[in-house]
Amino acid sequence: MSTISLETLGARVDVDLSEAPDAEDEFRALWSRCLATGRGGIDAGTVRAHSQLPADDPAAWTSITQAITLRLLEAQAGTLLLMHAGALAHPDGRGALVFVAPSGTGKTTLARTLGREWGYITDETVAVTDQGTILPYPKPLSLVQPEGGKRETSPDEVGLRPTPETSRVSRIVLLNRTSGEFRAEELPTIDGILGITPETSSLARMQHPLSRVAGLIDEVGPVVRYHYSEVDQVIDHVTTRLFA
Amino acid sequence: MRRGQIVDIWYDEDEALVLVGQQVYRLSLVGRLIVEFCDIPREASEVTAHLETELGTAPAGAVESVIDQLISTGILSGA
Numbered sequence: 001m002s003t004i005s006l007e008t009l010g011a012r013v014d015v016d017l018s019e020a021p022d023a024e025d026e027f028r029a030l031w032s033r034c035l036a037t038g039r040g041g042i043d044a045g046t047v048r049a050h051s052q053l054p055a056d057d058p059a060a061w062t063s064i065t066q067a068i069t070l071r072l073l074e075a076q077a078g079t080l081l082l083m084h085a086g087a088l089a090h091p092d093g094r095g096a097l098v099f100v101a102p103s104g105t106g107k108t109t110l111a112r113t114l115g116r117e118w119g120y121i122t123d124e125t126v127a128v129t130d131q132g133t134i135l136p137y138p139k140p141l142s143l144v145q146p147e148g149g150k151r152e153t154s155p156d157e158v159g160l161r162p163t164p165e166t167s168r169v170s171r172i173v174l175l176n177r178t179s180g181e182f183r184a185e186e187l188p189t190i191d192g193i194l195g196i197t198p199e200t201s202s203l204a205r206m207q208h209p210l211s212r213v214a215g216l217i218d219e220v221g222p223v224v225r226y227h228y229s230e231v232d233q234v235i236d237h238v239t240t241r242l243f244a
Numbered sequence: 245m246r247r248g249q250i251v252d253i254w255y256d257e258d259e260a261l262v263l264v265g266q267q268v269y270r271l272s273l274v275g276r277l278i279v280e281f282c283d284i285p286r287e288a289s290e291v292t293a294h295l296e297t298e299l300g301t302a303p304a305g306a307v308e309s310v311i312d313q314l315i316s317t318g319i320l321s322g323a
Contacts, residue, residue: 190256190270197268203251210254210261210268 003046004028005036006068009127010135011075012036013044013068020049030061030154033120033138033163044075061152062142069125069139076127078205080135081212085126085199086111087134087169089119090243091161095170095220096134097238098126100199105177108141109231112158114238120160121167125201128169130212132219138163169216171242172196174225175234183227184237189214192223245311246285248321253279264318274299274310275319282320 002017002024017024028035047067049060073082085100086107097118101107111123122137129135138160140152155163174187174195187195193213203209217223224242226234251263258273271279274295281294292307314320 188256190259190261193254193261194268194270197263203263204266208252210252210263214254 004031006031006034007036007039007041008034008135008139009041009072009076009125009137010080011041011044011072013071013075014046015064015068016046016048018048023049027064029156030140030152032154032156033136042075044071047071058145058149058151061140062150065140065142065152069137072137073125073201077202080127080129081206081209081216082201083126083128083196083199084124084201086123087121087126087167088114089121089164089167090170091118094243096121096167097243098128098134098169098172099175099234100126100172100196101175101177102199106175106228106231106234108143110175110234112141112143112160113231114235115155115158115160117161119162119164119167120155121163128216132169132216134167134169136163136165136167169220171220172217172223173234173238173242174223176225176227177229178227179229180227182229182233182237184241185225185227186222187225189217189222192217195223195225245288245291245315245320245322246282247279248315248318250279250319262319267317269317269319271319274302274307275314278310278314279319 002021004015004027006013049064083100085098087096087098089096099107099110108123120138121134123141124139125137127135138155140154142150143153145151196213228234254261260271260276262269262271277298278291295307315322
């Protein structure tokens with residue numbers, strides 16, 4: 001049986017590739033930053049690749065990524081604050097930018113672009129402990145292809161900076177892609193909570209979840225909502241204002 | 245009526261956020277006062293009297309409207 005173990009998001013998940021043994025090398029390359037090194041973590045069980053994973057079937061690889069993500073989320077439900085968000089670590093150790101947004105609104109693009117200079121933590125799921133530490137999840141990125149569709153791509157393949165072992169949340173932003181002019185809006189705490197909570201998982205399984213989100217905002221500063229059309233607008237504001 | 249299956253409440257000056265299931269609702273001062281008051285089962289007349297004490301007389305039907313909304317979202321239980 002061909003099983004590859006991943007240690008990420010504070011958990012360990014085993015991926016059974018026994019039905020797709022030829023895919024093992026590519027899987028290891030895609031998940032290179034999550035391969036088990038003996039750090040341990042809570043047991044998230046086993047994900048089985050039931051079908052072959054041919055190179056010309058990107059959807060099969062995406063579905064494996066999704067299955068792994070769901071298994072990890074379930075393992076950490078109720079323990080960590082889980083946000084549908086990307087995160088990048090400032091290169092000078094000044095903490096991490098967390099960018100919250102629904103699917104298809106720019107998280108991966110921002111991760112891919114700014115991640116060439118900032119440490120790549122994740123483009124999909126941010127898990128924050130009680131102490132404000134982010135547990136990294138440097139999964140493959142789902143990149144839109146010129147011919148259509150998406151392909152799972154290793155962060156190393158697109159030149160993303162190394163993933164730090166730990167990071168602390170330094171600022172949280174909400175991404176709102178729009179056709180209008182760029183605007184950065186600093187939100188009162190109540191609106192920050194309302195902006196973040198729709199993009200969380202298993203909130204109801206946490207202890208005092210609303211207070212936890214509010215506490216995080218109080219610690220790191222007001223949530224900023226970006227209304228933007230080009231990712232460079234966000235990057236410019238982040239690097240010259242938020243992390244100046 | 246009484247509080248429904250509220251997972252968490254967070255207060256912010258005159259407003260509040262309430263988590264019911266995975267949904268977060270924002271309460272105005274009126275909604276907040278009703279939810280706080282319904283920590284034990286209350287009759288609608290008691291709720292109205294309580295709001296009048298706190299805020300003065302409400303327009304006709306206003307309190308009932310807020311209560312209906314709170315029940316429809318599960319923040320209050322009408323049982």
